[in-house]
Amino acid sequence: MTAEALRDAAHTPLLTVEGVTLRFGGVTALNGVSFDVRRGELFAIIGPNGAGKSSIFNCLNGVYRPQEGSITFDGHVISGRRPVAIARLGMARTFQNLGLFSTLTVLENVMLGRHHLMHTGFFAGALWFGKARQEELAHRPRCEEIIELLELEPYRFQHVALLPYGVRKRVEVARALAMEPSLLLLDEPAAGMNLEESEDMARYIREINEEWKIAVLLVEHDLRMVMDLAQRVLAMDFGKVLAVGAPADVRANEDVVRAYVGTGE
Template sequence: MSDADPILRFEAVNLAFAGVRAIDGISFTVGRGELFAIIGPNGAGKTSIFNVLSGVYRPQSGRVSFDGQQLIGRRPHQIARWGMARTFQNVELFGNLSVLENLMLGRHHHIRYGPLSAVLWLGRARRAELANRAKVEEIIDFLELEQWRRYPVRLLPYGVQKRVELGRALAMEPRLLLLDEPVAGMNVEETEDMARYILDIREELDIPMILVEHDMGLVMDLADRVLVVDFGRAVATGRPAEVQHDPEVIKAYLGEVQPS
C-alpha cells in the first residue's frame, strides 16, 4: 500500500560511525494509513533508522521528510511535537508512577499553560488538565488497562507494561507511530493481544505505523509492506508474501546455502 502523497519519505540516507556504515543509501516511503515493517538480522541497521527518524542520529547525507517537514537536523522534541511518537524495545516507563500518571506524561506536548497557572489552578490550567485527563481515560479504555490504572507500573506484568508504553505514545496523539519490537519478550497470549491492539490502532485510530520486529509471524500477518535490511543496506521491499520468498532475504537470514 504505497501512497502518492506519503506521510514519510526516507531518501538515500547514509549514516556511518568511524567508517562503519549503519545505513547505506536506504530509501523508502510510508503511506498514510499504512503499516510498514522493517526487518533484518541483529545489527542490520533497523534501530539506526529509527534513531534517524526520531532525531537521535544525524546522517551524513540523504533527506528525510515527515508530512512535508524536513527532519534532518531537527531535535527529538521538535519531531515529537510535529506528531511522531515512538515506543522502545526495552520498557522506558517511570516504575513508581501509576499507569494513569505515566500516560499523562505523554500529554506534555499538549500543555499550553505556564507554571503560575498550574500552581494557582486557574481556569486555563484546570480546563487543559481535564481535557488531557479525558484523553488519557480514552486510551486506558482502548488498551483495556482499567484494572491497572492506579497501580505503580513496576508491579505490573511485563506484557501490561509494554501496553502502557504503547499507551503513552498514543497519548501524544501521533500522526506516525514508531514501534520498536513491541512484542519482544512476550508470551503467545501477550503477543496476540498486542497484535490486536496494533490492528485496532490502524483501523480505528487511522494512525500509520513503522514496525521493527523479529517475530516474523507477526510481521507477515500485520504489515502492508516490508523493508528487509542487512548490513545497513536495503535487501528487498514489497508485500510480505513477496519478500518472504526473495532469495536475497533468505540469504540474509539463513546465510549462503553451501552445495552438498
C-alpha cells in the same frame, strides 16, 4: 482544499526516507537507505540483529543525524531537527527497553504523552491549580480512551514498577498514542512476550491502524506477526536495503532468505 488537492495529499507519502547514510567513525550503520510510508499504512522493517533497524528509528525521531540523505515527514524536512520538534509534527515512538517512569501510575505515564500539547508552565502544573488543573482535566478523557483501547483499566492507578512486563509494554504504547501521532513508530513491541501477549499486542496494533487511522512503522523480530499485520515490508541487513514490497514477496526474496538462514535455496 479542492478535490484534486485532497487526492494528491492522500497519495503523497507521509514519510519519505531518501539515501540515508549513518556512520559512527569507520562503521557504517545505514548505507543509502530509501523507503516511504503511506498515510494510514502499516509498514514493517525486518532484519537480523545489527541490520540497522533501530538506527533508522533514531534517525527518524532526531536522536541521530545522518551524514547523507534526507528525511521528509508530512511535508517537512526533519533531517537534523530536535526530537521535540519532530514529535510536535506528529511522530511518536515506543522504545524496546521501555521509556516509562516506574514510580508513576499508568494514568500519569499516559498523561505525560500529552505534555507537548499543554500550554501551562512548569510551576502551575506542579502545583496543579487554575488553568493547569483545567487543562489536565481536559486531556484526561483522551487518555481514558487509550487506556480502554489497550485494556489497561484494571491498572489505571497502579505504579508501573509493580506491573508485569507485558502490561508495561502496553503502557509504553499508550504513552506514545497519547501524543496524538499521525505516524507511530513501534520498536519491537512484542519483544519478551509470551504467545498470548504477542497475539494481544498484534490485535492492539491492528486496531490502532485500522480503527484509529494511524500510520504505523513497525520494527519486530516476530516474523509471524509482521507477515500477518504489515501491508508492506522492508528487509535489511548490514545497514542496506535487501527488498521492499508485499510481505509474501519479501519473504520469498533470495537475499532475505540468505540473510536469515544463510542460504538462498
